Amino acid sequence: MTDAAVSLRDLMSPTSIAHPYPLYERMHRRGEPVIEDPSGVHLVSGYAECHALLRDARCSSDETGSTMFHRMRGRGELSGEDAALLAKAPFMLLDPPAHTRLRRLAHTCLIPAFAGLPERIERIVAELLDAAGERELMDVVADFAFPLPVRIICELLGLPQEDFPRLGRWSGAMARNMDQAFNLDAAARAEGTRARASILDYFHELIPARRAAPSGDVISQLVALADQGAADTEEVASICALLLVAGHETTVNLIANGVLLLLGDPGLRQRVADRPGAAKAMVEEVLRFDPPLHFRTRVALSDIEIAGRVVPRGATLVLLLAAANRDPKRFDSPDVFDLDRRNNRHLGFGLGLHACLGAALARSEGEIALREFARRVRGAERLEARLTYRPTLAMRGPARLPIRYTSVGPGRAGTDSFTPHERTHEMHTTTTTELTEDRLGLLMQGHVAFQALWAGHELGLFGHLSAHPDAPVEETAKALGIEPDPMEVLLGALRGVGLVEVHDGRLRNAPLAEARLVPGKPGSFVPMLGWQHHIVYPGMRDFTAALRSGSSVGLRHFPGPGETLYERLADHPDLRAVFQDAMSGLSSLANEALGSCGALRGLHHVADIGGGDGTNAIALVRSHPGLSVTVFDLPSVTKMAEENIARAGLRDRVRTHSGDMFSDPFPEDLDGVLFSHLLNIFPPDTSVGLLRKAYDCLPEGGKVAVLNMMQNDAKDGPATTMLAAPYFLTIASGQGRLYSWAEYESWIREAGFGGYERFSDLPFFHGLHVGTR
Ligand SMILES: C[S@@+](CC[C@H](N)C(=O)[O-])C[C@H]1O[C@@H](n2cnc3c(N)ncnc32)[C@H](O)[C@@H]1O
Incomplete structure (x- = not known):
């Protein structure tokens, strides 16, 4: 029938x-x-x-x-x-x-x-x-x-x-x-x-x-x-x-x-x-x-x-x-539900x-x-x-x-956002990363993956696709000025790591590439790419030598006087701009929390030690009416900060102070000190010393704030933070690394601060610690 x-x-x-x-x-x-x-x-x-x-x-x-x-x-x-x-x-x-x-x-x-x-x-x-x-x-x-x-x-x-x-x-x-x-x-x-x-x-x-x-x-x-x-x-x-x-x-x-x-x-x-x-x-x-x-x-x-x-x-x-x-x-x-099904190109979300x-x-x-x-x-x-x-x-x-x-059953730790924790030592979000062959292959060829990403950026691909999503591949190659064959090589690499998508011969940025790799977009990672390419990449080839000698061998790529990258950059104005751009980009991702968490509300004068090009100081005064900030940094850097402050029209509220944070006194009449992306440059005793110096110049009720990318307390993640650390030994200072929540808390207490609050789940793996004198 x-x-x-x-x-x-x-x-x-x-x-x-x-x-x-x-x-x-x-x-x-x-x-x-x-x-x-x-x-x-x-x-x-x-x-x-x-x-x-x-x-x-x-x-x-x-x-x-x-x-x-x-x-x-x-x-x-x-x-x-x-x-x-x-x-x-x-x-x-x-x-x-x-x-x-x-x-x-x-x-x-x-x-x-x-x-x-x-x-x-x-x-x-x-x-x-x-x-x-x-x-x-x-x-x-x-x-x-x-x-x-x-x-x-x-x-x-x-x-x-x-x-x-x-x-x-x-x-x-x-x-x-x-x-x-x-x-x-x-x-x-x-x-x-x-x-x-x-x-x-x-x-x-x-x-x-x-x-x-x-x-x-x-x-x-x-x-x-x-x-x-x-x-x-x-x-x-x-x-x-x-x-x-x-x-x-x-x-x-x-x-x-x-x-x-x-x-x-x-x-x-x-x-x-x-x-x-x-x-x-x-x-x-x-x-x-x-x-x-x-x-x-x-x-x-x-x-x-x-x-x-x-x-x-x-x-x-x-x-x-x-x-x-x-x-x-x-x-x-x-008709069989198969979790291990291969080549599963279903039409569940339509097509075209x-x-x-x-x-x-x-x-x-x-x-x-x-x-x-x-x-x-x-x-x-x-x-x-x-x-x-x-x-x-x-x-x-x-x-x-x-x-x-x-x-x-219980949820994962660390899924709360912006939650202040008083005296807590719980483990921050951690996910153990399973090592698969594909992941091992990706690690082995990580340098190639980065070059593909950089080439995409340098050729203007991500910006182009943002303006022309679903552009035909051939047209895009023409716009980038490269031939179809090399274009296929580039796309192969970028599709392999999931940065771009091709559907029916049309090309678009993957959602995260669209959000983070398009120049000029708020929250873009692009400034950090230049730093990776021009500074981290050449220097990190000396990682083994740095490990053997326990010193910043990678600094040899940036000749000049001074023991740290920061001092050497004084002789490399182009690289200094690349570096400060990256720091500004990184800080802009996370510094909104300085305002929204409310921990620094009511302060009158904050010193931003190692404050770089003034990005954080400008954001701070914008979110805190009545606050003024002094950016304290090396002389070659405060010049850049001054330009940014003038451009922001904030000269009356943000000042600069050139000096060496170890040998020169901190500015006077402070009720707050900020260390942003700074304490990680040094070994723990140096960080405690800087926190003590802050404590000594603050009045009762004064606050110290530490903003940084954080390691979890198990010290096994997140991977982005863990991989950001070797740069400090190999290139930046020869001694720092990224630290855990518990370490920062213990130093703040060791420096004498009685009150302690932490703010977790800030963007891009950041955390904020606030100590009160
Ligand atoms: C990693 S950057 C952080 C910049 C900024 N705080 C931010 O979060 O974007 C470190 C800064 O510390 C400054 N620095 C390094 N050594 C210094 C020293 N001995 N005295 C003053 N500033 C210093 C560098 O010039 C640089 O601007």
Whole structure:
């Protein structure tokens, strides 16, 4: 007996929404990757066919161009309200050039906001699981999978948490309406239309407020760029609505579907909990095996021949991505969930121009949520044998998932942010890094990896891709002034280490490269690259010699009088500028905490010892009205500080003082002393000596602040701090290194300070210690 063809009606039935996979399997068994439904819609279940159509410029995302929509309109099935809203479609339902312009705008505003997200996600996941630990039951959807992405997207967009109940309701109604044209339930359609109108109204009210008082969130940035001519207010509201809905609807289902799999397989739970990298692999396999998004629609702009059929112009194509992910022609044993699956190029996030913009965010949320659930929630079991699914196939996931568990294990240490700790010695965040062959290979060729990064920077690649995301490879090579073959070599190296991505011959920065490697962007690492290239790189070739002799042999690359790099730089003005730029870049990443932590509030006069080019002093006075700062540094450096201070228009509040911090007295009338990136240059007794010198010149209640990159107390991480240390022995001073939380605390106390506070989780592995006399 042969199977009957699967119809659109079969797929949209409640039974199929709960169990679509047997239908997909039937479609594959019948060997027809593309079928024409009696409704005129074409159902595409083959992987190769979906893959091709997602990238085919003859396929439009604008549903209003389809024959089906014209018919609906003709039959009066679209209300005036529906039609008006369709005219304000989000960019996922538009074609180039409008799609390209609006997606680029959203990308520009969103990607920098992704920096630092893993820490935020870790924190929220920890809070949700801590709260679950106080109970024995939870609904995985309502208590875990839903609040995490909602809180994250609200933080990114700067939306108040209290607005979320209504935003969540509207967004849910819109997601239910994703089946739109196929959803014959008129009431649900009308509710979806009303919800979209309400969300747009909400953002229309918010936009003028953000214009009047920008607050650094994604919406403020969108508004600022829109006001420069990038988009109109209607389009900004539409982008905000899309980010809100897309920012959590898929992720809720990704997490819930993942937890469902964990609950059914204790062995899987164990592996995800224990094995580094397993949670990442799990997210990819969930996206293939049971993805949140089951289909996307397209409209044929001309007759398209595919799999031996001609799809006529105007026809609606339903690309069944979840079916394609189980195509036996593409995946071995497609119906088996395989954590070790190789070559897992699923279509879970779509592909081509419309590939999910927030894929990196969703992946990160999914990975951390599933890993921590597996790690912490013990003895979990489902309370309902029968699952109830949300009533839409487009966004598929359980409506609820109640579970019981025996306990919730402890979270990781150090996930609190900006928390002052009084007399604490707990270990700071540490992750043991598993050594794999690939990682060992990367270490062995670390110098090549850096040269690739530097070449990308020197050729202007990251800046170019920021201005032209999704540029064709060939065009980019031309813009960089290199031939296609060398370009391939460069791209190979950069893709190998994950700095750039290529999709369909188009090139873009990886999200973190976009946030950190684009010159001139706030928070850019670029100034530190020059220092690595011109100073650290040549000097570190002498590391072994420095270890053998216990001295800064690498200094030989910077000839001149003086025992330290800082003194020698007086004779190398170009390198001095490179060095101070790097320090300023590093300090700018972290010094916001000096203001936001509030520890230095109320002080009148702070000396910034070894204050460099004045970056920290300028930031300090800007965040502390009534404060003045004296930058104390070597004479060649205070000149640079003076220029920066004058440029900032702060000569009345920031002064400089040239001298040697060991032999000259500190400035007078101080009630605060700052040592930023300084005590690490010296051995512990020298640091204690400097802290004592600060103590001696401070009055009762005066404060000393130490800002630095921190080692954890186990002294095995984070890797970035550990690898920053050998430079001090080999090049900078021949004696320093980076120290741990406990070491700084003990020196501050040893120098006589009675009060002690620490502020952890500052950007780029920094910490702040504050002692009070
Ligand atoms: C690593 S940089 C830190 C700059 C700045 N505090 C910051 O955080 O960006 C160290 C600074 O200490 C200064 N320095 C080194 N030895 C010094 C000394 N003996 N007296 C005064 N300043 C010194 C250097 O010139 C340099 O500006």
